[in-house]
Amino acid sequence: MSESRAKAMRLADYQQPDFLIPELSLEFELDDHQTQVIATSKIVRQGDHDRPLVLHGEKLELTEVQINGQAVQPQGSDTDLTFASVPDEFTLRIVTRIDPANNTSLEGLYKSGQAFCTQCEAEGFRKITYFLDRPDVMARYQVKITADKARYPYLLSNGNKVDAGELPDGRHWVRWDDPFFKPSYLFALVAGDFDLLEDEFITQSGRKVALQIFVDKGNLHRAGHAMRSLKKAMAWDEQKYGLEYDLDIYMIVAVDFFNMGAMENKGLNLFNSKFVLADAAAATDEDYFNIESVIAHEYFHNWTGNRVTCRDWFQLSLKEGLTVFRDQQFSADMADPAIVRIKQVKVMREHQFAEDAGPMSHPIRPAEVMEMNNFYSVTVYDKGAEVIRMLHTLLGEQGFRRGMDLYISRHDGQAVTCDDFVQAMQDANNVNLELFKRWYSQSGTPVLSVKEQYDQQSGQFTVALHQHTPPTADQPHKQALHLPIALEVLGTHGSKSQVLSLTKESQTFPLGQFETKPQLAVLAGFSAPVKLDFKQDEQGLLNTVLYAQDPFLRWDASQQLISEALHRAAEQGQTVLSDNLQGLFEGVLEFAPEQRALAAEMLELPSFETLAQQRQRIDVDALLNARNALKRLLADRFHPQWQALSASSSQSYIYEADQVQKRRLRAVCLGYLAHRQDQSTLLQSAYTTSDNMTDTLAVLKACQQADHPLFSGLMQDFESRWQADSLVMDKWFALHGSHQHKDSLAKLQLLTSHAMYSINNPNKVRALIGSFAFYNTAGFHALDGGGYRFVTDYLLKLDAVNPQVASRLITPMLGFAHLDDRRQDLLTQQLARLLDNKSLSRDLFEKVSKALKLSS
Structure with missing residues (x-):
């Protein structure tokens, strides 16, 4: 076996x-x-x-x-x-x-x-x-x-x-x-009794396309946003890429039991219900955003995945990396592009960098696989999209469009490779992309080292860039990659932006002449998926926060400043609010009323998952304690500002940019206020008066993360209101699963017997067990090993039911090299338990065996 x-x-x-x-x-x-x-x-x-x-x-x-x-x-x-x-x-x-x-x-x-x-x-x-x-x-x-x-x-x-x-x-x-040739993976069948929402779309050539969304009985009122999203996506793809839909009908079916988010089957997309159904009472702003994004993603596959498909599964990023990039472009056009980009970078730093550093490290085009389901990964999807984004940066908007036009016309109706895609980009623009192709075959996260030099006499300012990709589990030796490095030079007369093309291990670039040494800000827009090694003092980071033009650079500088303070506090055992850190929050709070969306992201502390990727070894408890302590300090120091910015709005819920930004900023403020025991009345009132799920969930999350005494009672009330709604109860399960409380494990075990919970439903498993494993840092990494044992016990049951979901759930148990020796030993013991199971699926066997091999 x-x-x-x-x-x-x-x-x-x-x-x-x-x-x-x-x-x-x-x-x-x-x-x-x-x-x-x-x-x-x-x-x-x-x-x-x-x-x-x-x-x-x-x-x-x-x-x-x-x-x-x-x-x-x-x-x-x-x-x-x-x-x-x-x-x-x-x-x-x-x-x-x-x-x-x-x-x-x-x-x-x-x-x-x-x-x-x-x-x-x-x-x-x-x-x-x-x-x-x-x-x-x-x-x-x-x-x-x-x-x-x-x-x-x-x-x-x-x-x-x-x-x-x-x-x-x-x-x-x-x-x-179906008049179009397709591979078997795109076949779809649905049979059932549904409510049906119908509409139509007139293509740019004047063809009428019938649009149908099928949902469970009683959910028709929740399908409107999905339909509007679909029509936006169809119009956008015509305008952006000249791609028109090709059948007489386009159907979407929402189902409760689904391993993935959605599936792009030709003309009949199957969706996890959570990415279709939405109304103000039951769905958050994040749900609305995700529905619009996923609807667009599956529609865009009609050309980048269906009409032109993969030759083999090693080429998966050919369709997924490209289509993720396209849905990211769409989302940026539909919402605030800076905030959309920050969300994408968080995924890379919290999840993809961790995958690169773990036993399942692989290029966006893997060289070998045991179980193909394991390579529907953040590397193939999200890093794959970053590779496409770099091509877009190097070729420019028009050059990329020329490449897309040639790719589609050359390969329509064919099953092709990643090399075919890059070749089309190369041929359409008469450029040499041979070096760039290394991104498809090399795994790992490059480290970009930056050193600046200013000549006082000549005023010449230069920057030296050096790239190095550390060895990974699958590849010990690395080569230099083609990196587009976007940067800003902040001088006394404003800022200057440019993109440097790093094609060697080390290169030096002149940036111009300046009267005084300017401020350098590197990696604007996260122009390449790298870790940045750039020694800047706190004042330099603060200057970037306040004066850079690129919103990503401003956010990133704020996160670097906060991250260094947290690591310092974890190492020294004492959390202090330095002058520069205080200046950061004062500055951001000052412009918060005018730039709510960006301010909300900058005021949020870096996640534990992001912090864990910034050091070779971490002390879980010390880092967690430092983060909680800093949040309490900031809650007290800026208490009046948090209260003022969290003031309720009397507007009825609408999913539109201005309101989304207000609710997001308010949620961040409530997250700080919940760390003060004298805010119970405010929190209770915010929960009671909320007329939408975004604000309701903001109060619950604030109380949960602060372990506020109100949390238990509010959760009981929430359950009594929503106990018959499966999708909303997923949010309730997720809040319990990620609640870092001393009895969280006992609560978790109890909830697996809840009437609404089922091991057969992937959404329920991801909500409860997945939230615990991925986001309940204190519970999962408990020093007695109880969290690891619980997840392992559950995986042994789940693997017999649904190996795909089990394989995704094990991810937090794999990347343990940055943990202390005791926790590494505890995790290794549990992985060995899994491997001893003779009926273990190929899905889990591949990941567990690679993790144990890496640890030996």
């Missing part, structure tokens, strides 16, 4: 498929436990060879196989079906049965509540029928679905609806035809 689990697939071993399947007809007779699937394929040998046809399949009951109408007996195993000798071109008919109701992995065809739905990316289609389940095998699909009409009035699949009918026994059928 271990040998099978440890077998890796390698990019270097890629070979084109021996056979192609240009046409596939699927017929589904839906039943909870005995769904019959008839797959009729046209199969063509590719190339001159006599190798057998090997089809992928998992957990299938095979009932019939025919080649050109004649019954055959192929060889079968748990994972494939082998035909030793077949004609060069033939028709293959395979009949299988599957059990959707008991498919807790949520891959292939499964039941979500009372509806049937599918999830086939990356390799879920093989749980539906035997097939060449790989992205470079592309077919035209015809799909017929038959089911009970009363229970499943809507029968949906990819493409356009071409026919329908009713049967005498109360069943009905619908036929769908």
